[in-house]
Structure formats: C-alpha cells, structure tokens
Amino acid sequence: MINVRCSDCGAEADPLAMCACGGCPEFVLGAVRLDPAGLRRVVRERRMSYEPLFASGVWRWQELLPAIPREHIVSLGEGNVPLYNSAAGARYAGVDRLAYLHLGMNPTGSFKDLGMTVAISAAKASGAKAVVCASTGNTASSMAAYAARAGLDAFAIVPRGRVSDAKLAQMREYGAQLIEVDGSFDDAFSNLNLVDGAAVVNSINAYRIEGQKCAAFAILEARGWSVPDWVVLPGGNLGNISALAKGFREAKRLGLIDKLPRLGLVRAARGVDTEASAIAVGAPKSLNRAHKALRDFDGLELAIGDDAILAAKGQIGREGIGCEPASAASLAGIRVLRQAQNDAGGVSGEADVVAVLTGHILKDARGAYVAA
Numbered sequence: 001m002i003n004v005r006c007s008d009c010g011a012e013a014d015p016l017a018m019c020a021c022g023g024c025p026e027f028v029l030g031a032v033r034l035d036p037a038g039l040r041r042v043v044r045e046r047r048m049s050y051e052p053l054f055a056s057g058v059w060r061w062q063e064l065l066p067a068i069p070r071e072h073i074v075s076l077g078e079g080n081v082p083l084y085n086s087a088a089g090a091r092y093a094g095v096d097r098l099a100y101l102h103l104g105m106n107p108t109g110s111f112k113d114l115g116m117t118v119a120i121s122a123a124k125a126s127g128a129k130a131v132v133c134a135s136t137g138n139t140a141s142s143m144a145a146y147a148a149r150a151g152l153d154a155f156a157i158v159p160r161g162r163v164s165d166a167k168l169a170q171m172r173e174y175g176a177q178l179i180e181v182d183g184s185f186d187d188a189f190s191n192l193n194l195v196d197g198a199a200v201v202n203s204i205n206a207y208r209i210e211g212q213k214c215a216a217f218a219i220l221e222a223r224g225w226s227v228p229d230w231v232v233l234p235g236g237n238l239g240n241i242s243a244l245a246k247g248f249r250e251a252k253r254l255g256l257i258d259k260l261p262r263l264g265l266v267r268a269a270r271g272v273d274t275e276a277s278a279i280a281v282g283a284p285k286s287l288n289r290a291h292k293a294l295r296d297f298d299g300l301e302l303a304i305g306d307d308a309i310l311a312a313k314g315q316i317g318r319e320g321i322g323c324e325p326a327s328a329a330s331l332a333g334i335r336v337l338r339q340a341q342n343d344a345g346g347v348s349g350e351a352d353v354v355a356v357l358t359g360h361i362l363k364d365a366r367g368a369y370v371a372a
C-alpha cells in the first residue's frame with residue numbers, strides 16, 4: 001500500500017500533484033526490516049555486485065524507495081558521484097574541512113538524474129505514455145534522457161531565451177519536444193497544462209524526492225557514516241533541499257546516524273534574472289517544506305549576488321573540478337555564512353562542511369574563465 005501525504009497539511013495525497021492546500025506530496029517511509037548494520041551491509045554488497053540495477057546509486061537503496069516492478073525500472077547508472085575533499089575550497093571559505101559532493105557527475109550532468117530514474121520508472125509502471133516538466137534546463141534534460149530510455153514522449157516547457165545552449169541541445173538530442181514560453185521558470189510552470197494527459201515530473205512529483213533523497217545517503221556513505229556539521233546547497237524550486245532533508249531524517253530514524261547536519265540554502269539575490277540560470281526561480285513550489293527543513297535542521301538561508309557566485313565558480317574550476325554557475329552558489333554561500341558567523345550563528349571556522357555541486361561545468365559555459 002502506498003502512503004503519500006501532503007508535506008504541509010498531512011492529508012493523504014496524490015503522488016503526482018500538489019495538494020489543494022499548496023503543499024507537496026511525499027512518501028511516508030514504512031517499516032524497514034533491516035537494522036542499520038544490515039542495511040549498510042546490503043548496500044555495500046550491491047555496490048560490488050554485477051547486477052545492472054545495482055550499478056545505480058539510487059536503486060541500491062530500494063528498501064527505502066517506492067516499490068516499482070523491476071521490468072519497469074529505467075536507470076542510467078545514476079547516483080555514483082564523488083565526494084571530493086578540497087583543502088583549497090576550505091581555505092577559500094574559511095573552514096577547517098570542506099568536500100564537494102559533485103552531483104554534476106551524473107549521466108545527464110546534474111542531480112536531477114537521481115530523482116528522474118524513480119519518477120520515469122513510476123510513470124512507465126503506471127502505463128503513462130508521456131511526461132512533461134517546466135524547467136530551467138536540467139530537469140528537462142534529465143527527463144528527456146530517461147523518457148527516451150523508457151520509450152515515453154517527453155515535453156519540456158522552458159522559459160524562452162533563459163536556458164543554456166548545452167541544456168537545449170541535450171533535450172533535442174534525447175528527442176524531447178520543446179515548448180518555449182515567454183517569462184521565467186514560474187511562467188513555464190503555470191503552463192504545464194499546455195500538455196494534456198502527461199505525467200508531471202517536476203519535484204512536486206513525490207517519486208522525484210525519493211530518488212534525490214539518496215544524495216544524503218551518498219554523503220554519509222562516502223564519509224563512513226560520520227555526519228558533517230553543515231550541508232550547503234543552491235536552491236531554486238526547493239525540491240532538492242526538501243529531498244536531502246528527507247534523506248537525513250530517514251537515515252536518523254533508521255539508526256544509520258544519530259544526529260542531523262545543519263543545512264545551508266543558498267538562493268540567487270537577483271532572483272529570476274540571475275546569471276545562474278538554473279536557479280532562476282521566483283516562486284518555489286516547495287517553499288514551505290524547505291522552510292520546515294531549515295527549522296528542523298537549524299539551517300540558514302541566504303541570497304547571494306552573481307559576482308560572488310561566479311567568483312566561487314572560478315575557485316572550483318581552478319581546483320580542476322568545475323561546475324555550472326548555480327552550483328557554485330554553495331561555496332559562495334559557505335564563505336558568506338562563515339563571515340556572518342557571529343551575527344547569525346553561521347558556519348564556524350572549525351566546521352566540517354559538504355558543499356553540494358548540482359551541475360556539471362559543461363552545462364553552462366557562460367561565466368567560465370572568471371579571474372580570481
């Protein structure tokens with residue numbers, strides 16, 4: 001039996017649609033028959049196996065995911081991303097220890113793949129013929145690839161002139177139909193009904209969150225289950241912070257960890273006009289659940305200017321790592337939170353921090369080569 005509830009009002013909810021109250025649907029994790037040691041062992045064994053499904057860093061966690069029959073699962077081997085320790089990044093931000101979880105090293109170059117494998121598999125299992133999303137580019141590229149693998153039609157509604165060429169090229173190459181609308185991401189989102197009868201795979205789709213929560217497990221697994229002081233990430237529509245929070249909450253509930261990290265959410269001060277086009281979102285659909293996550297995780301939210309984002313991008317580039325502009329907001333944000341330490345209970349100099357890099361450097365060439 002599937003148990004899906006609204007993140008805001010708690011009412012039973014449809015996993016594919018927002019609740020009438022404006023909240024988002026979320027799966028409620030049921031009983032898990034494995035104890036923490038058993039779960040860690042099973043996941044480790046799967047990582048070493050040659051079963052194609054377990055080449056996925058998402059499906060290795062299948063006990064914690066919605067049940068989808070194996071024959072419907074569409075995976076591109078997502079979720080196996082590096083956690084790079086960075087002494088230079090730590091110095092740049094002014095903290096003792098910093099590592100980048102590089103979710104740009106996923107099959108289509110962004111963190112969206114973790115959620116999309118689950119959302120597209122669920123759509124296929126339900127007999128859907130088509131999927132649709134509104135996007136600043138990454139959701140749509142990911143949807144296009146997974147839909148192509150699944151044999152589903154894909155429709156991408158994007159803000160005209162505001163999506164990087166690389167992301168548009170991905171959508172076209174994977175065979176999605178592009179619908180460009182005037183305005184911003186928010187306008188694209190309000191035009192989702194342009195496509196009739198397709199399953200929506202934006203992060204209001206509860207299956208997306210289930211896949212993306214595995215990024216929390218990836219951080220913990222790579223650190224031998226030691227909890228960092230802070231996890232800092234860029235925010236746009238705010239699905240990803242909701243997903244990471246869900247992953248950490250569940251890891252704690254299952255006894256995999258005994259405390260939660262603090263969360264830092266970094267948004268673009270220029271809103272829908274930021275150069276960091278991936279996070280150019282004015283009215284995030286997951287605002288309430290993101291704010292709840294910030295309360296529960298003693299988190300902080302900040303808005304940051306494009307200059308600081310691009311300077312941090314240059315730093316990450318010079319480390320030989322690289323990321324798209326929106327992703328660099330996490331490093332820029334840590335630097336600001338570190339400086340704001342005394343006023344706001346921000347990041348201390350001794351902090352052990354994970355910065356989430358959400359997209360690959362080749363996703364968006366603008367803003368590259370910025371001098372230090």
Ligand code: F0G
Pocket residue numbers: 110134135136137138139140185203234235236237238239240241278279281324326327358359
């Ligand atoms: N970083 C990148 C590279 C993104 O593409 C996005 C969102 C975010 C961060 C923010 O994540 O929306 O879950 O808060 N991109 C969406 C898209 C809006 O359409 O690709 P979020």
